Amino acid sequence: MSIDATLRLLSKASGITVTDLATTIPRAGISTVNAWLKGDKIPGKEQIDALARTFGVPAGALLAEIATTLDPARSKGEHALLAAYRSLNTRQQGALLEVARSMQPAPPATPRRKPATPRRKQA
Incomplete structure (x- = not known):
């Protein structure tokens, strides 16, 4: 408020x-x-x-x-987005959050590791 x-x-x-x-x-x-x-x-x-x-x-x-x-760590765009978000009703805020989340890039896939091969004992 x-x-x-x-x-x-x-x-x-x-x-x-x-x-x-x-x-x-x-x-x-x-x-x-x-x-x-x-x-x-x-x-x-x-x-x-x-x-x-x-x-x-x-x-x-x-x-x-x-x-x-007035948080100096935020850009002008972030301030504007926050002000716009606060002016929306609860349903609109939820919809905006869904849109924002859908725009996030997918996390990078983690490479699969090959299973370790058992070492043979040398005679």
Whole structure:
């Protein structure tokens, strides 16, 4: 779940308003909090920590999506594929995985070994 969706869900579940968040989070006004909730901006580290304290959740719960989305080990194509996958319903995700698996090359065949021939004792 994206950080904006997580923040909206936590806000709704806890009854914390945009104004409440803006007053409890350092350097965050109402427009900034609204931008976070819309997904237009991402809170900074200090703000993530304050949000986690406010909602009573670990900061990692807020950062999990960001960490996977911004993973520098992934290429642009991998990021795009992951974003597309996440936008699909469960049935579509399953179909996409089937297609991807069918495109994988077959593992190389392992060469068969000839059975060992018994050695003859020399007289």
